[in-house]
Every structure is written in C-alpha cells, then in structure tokens.
C-alpha cells in the first residue's frame with residue numbers, strides 16, 4: 001500500500017486539535033481532516049459555558065462555545081468530520097474509524113492524537129456505597145445542563161476542590177441546583193485559595209480532610225456519609241454527587257497501539273516537539289498533560305502543527321531517544337523523551353505536575369551533571385514550567401538519561 005488518504009489526520013477537535021489544524025493549514029498543507037466522536041466540534045469548551053477561556057489567545061475571557069467559534073474562524077479551510085470515532089492506530093499511519101455508515105481503514109502521512117483528558121469517575125476512586133442515579137462527573141453535568149438543558153438533580157455535593165470543581169459549582173448555580181457541600185480529602189483546597197470566597201459567597205461549606213464513606217439510595221440518591229481519618233462522620237442529604245477533577249489523559253487509542261508509554265505514569269512517550277515513539281504520530285494537549293487550560297492546549301497544538309508541516313516537507317529528524325524520568329513527588333512531566341538534534345545543543349521547556357504541595361528546588365540532571373536548578377512553589381493540579389532547560393548532548397545514546405527531582409524531599 002503506498003497511497004495516502006490524507007496528509008494529516010487529527011483525532012479530536014478540542015483546542016489542541018484545532019490549533020494543530022490551523023498551523024498545518026496556514027503552512028499550506030491541504031489534505032487534512034479532523035475527526036471527532038461527538039456530534040459537535042470543540043471538545044470540552046463546547047459544553048463549558050463560563051468565560052474561562054481565551055485570555056492568552058484572544059486577550060479577553062470568552063465562554064467555551066464562543067471561544068471555539070473564534071478558533072474555528074482561524075482555519076476556514078479545514079475539514080471536520082464529527083460522529084467519527086477512531087478505534088485503532090497501527091504502524092505506517094494506518095487508523096481504523098467507526099462512523100454511522102460503518103467501519104473504515106484509512107492511511108495518513110502523519111497522525112496527531114488530540115484526544116483530551118477526562119475526570120476520574122466514581123469507580124476509579126473506589127467510593128463505597130450503593131449505585132443510584134445522580135452520580136456523575138463535571139463534564140457529564142455540563143452536558144446535561146448546557147447541552148441537553150436538563151436539571152439532573154436538585155441538591156448536589158461536589159467532590160474535589162480543583163478549578164474544575166468550582167466550575168461545577170458555577171454550573172449548578174446556573175441550573176438552579178442547590179450545591180450543599182464540597183468535599184476535599186486534603187487540609188486545603190487544590191485550586192487557588194481565593195476560590196474559597198466563591199463557595200463562601202454561595203454559602204457552600206467545604207469539608208476538609210474528608211472522603212465519602214457511603215452513598216445511600218436504590219433508584220434515587222438519598223444521602224451520603226462522609227468521614228475523616230480522625231473518625232468523625234457526618235450525613236449530608238442530597239440527590240446528586242459530582243466527582244470533579246483528578247484528570248487522566250484519554251489515551252485509549254495510544255495505549256492499545258504500538259506506541260510506547262512511560263512505565264511510571266502510563267502516559268504515552270512524547271518528545272519536545274510532541275512526536276511519540278513513532279515518528280509518524282504526534283500526541284498533544286491534555287491527552288499528555290492532564291489537565292491544562294484550553295489556551296495552553298491551543299498554543300501547543302499550533303506549535304505541534306508547525307512541526308508536522310516541517311516534517312512533511314523535510315522528513316523526520318533521524319536519531320534516537322533519550323528518556324526523561326522523574327523522582328518522588330512528581331506526578332508527571334512532559335516531554336518524557338528527548339530527541340536531540342544531531343550536532344546541536346537542545347533547549348526545551350519541561351512542564352510538570354506535583355503530587356502534593358511543594359516549595360523548594362527542582363533539579364534536572366543529565367547523567368550526574370545538574371543542567372537546571374530553580375526554586376519553585378508548586379501546587380497539585382497546576383502546571384509548573386521549567387523554561388529553557390539546555391542540554392549540550394548531540395547524540396542520542398540510549399544509555400543517556402535525564403532525571404527531574406524535587407531536591408528538598
């Protein structure tokens with residue numbers, strides 16, 4: 001087989017996928033398609049009706065759907081195909097798709113996976129109790145409220161205090177649903193502290209150091225019980241529970257394919273230009289760093305699209321891979337591999353997320369040499385960027401190794 005159906009197939013029409021499509025189209029790549037399994041394009045912002053997008057890209061806050069419309073205007077020539085799920089990825093740029101008309105196998109010169117992230121639902125958190133209706137994630141809540149114009153319950157509890165948890169609070173309020181409590185397993189909220197003022201304004205108590213110990217109700221949720229490690233318990237009457245945050249990359253396609261992944265984070269390997277272990281496949285956006293803001297994903301998509309346009313013209317960089325690993329206290333770091341340019345030193349930005357609050361030095365070592373050391377204040381669920389980490393290695397001996405650590409733990 002030699003003929004290609006497309007120059008580039010992009011999987012996912014969220015901000016990252018649209019960014020990549022825009023850059024490719026502007027670079028003159030004509031034969032691009034963006035597939036999305038949903039009936040509408042736009043990824044998460046299409047159902048997030050808060051003015052929490054666009055500050056970096058448009059210098060003003062926009063609601064999700066308006067943000068997507070503004071992004072789409074930047075790539076008028078790109079073909080989007082909805083209701084199309086990519087079900088498998090193979091070597092040599094081959095993918096399988098499922099559409100309402102059936103299954104198809106297609107081939108592209110390059111594939112960009114921009115499949116986003118999802119919140120950890122109840123089963124992933126090992127929450128005990130019965131399984132009545134009314135338990136969902138923020139994403140599902142927003143699809144009910146803003147997409148289907150439904151009010152799935154009347155009194156709801158939000159589990160988690162990440163930024164998205166306050167987005168859930170906002171969504172409940174917009175839908176006329178009473179938020180009765182927020183539950184946080186740690187002694188402080190995960191989002192920026194001022195977010196507590198919003199909860200206070202709405203008279204929503206935040207229960208710290210707490211977890212759900214029971215969910216009651218057979219067909220409908222009646223109440224939940226929460227407990228602390230010190231043995232205190234409390235019952236909260238509610239008919240809805242929203243599990244918010246604890247994002248994981250939606251990497252089912254990559255994980256079932258020939259692509260390799262980090263053995264510690266199970267995130268697919270991507271280099272400084274978002275190219276995976278297969279030089280014909282890039283992975284971008286929240287699929288590889290769950291979960292950053294829409295603007296960050298769009299900007300990254302643009303940069304990845306520019307790289308792919310160059311690869312289509314000049315061919316991929318030859319050369320091997322150097323692993324980037326991380327130590328205790330770091331939840332994930334991207335890129336997690338480096339492809340050094342032959343004969344040149346390489347300067348990269350590394351973004352990382354910590355597992356627990358940390359203030360102290362972050363050190364990056366190449367073999368035993370410290371190539372970066374800076375003090376940072378880090379909170380979980382917030383992206384920390386290590387800028388211009390410069391490496392004077394010009395070969396990619398697989399024995400080379402880059403390691404990131406939190407020096408003070």
Ligand SMILES: Cc1cc2nc3c(=O)[nH]c(=O)nc-3n(C[C@H](O)[C@H](O)[C@H](O)COP(=O)(O)OP(=O)(O)OC[C@H]3O[C@@H](n4cnc5c(N)ncnc54)[C@H](O)[C@@H]3O)c2cc1C
Nearest residue numbers: 012014015016037043044052086115116139285286293294
């Ligand atoms: C509930 C929720 C609220 C959020 N609120 C905000 C906010 O207010 N502001 C903000 O900046 N960020 C917010 N975020 C973060 C959000 O993830 C980013 O803003 C941004 O949408 C990430 O862009 P992305 O392109 O990486 O992924 P996404 O926007 O998630 O897009 C991924 C797309 O890939 C598609 N897809 C996945 N798998 C397949 C497949 N196999 N075949 C075909 N299509 C597929 C999905 O249908 C989806 O459309 C929120 C996240 C969530 C979950």
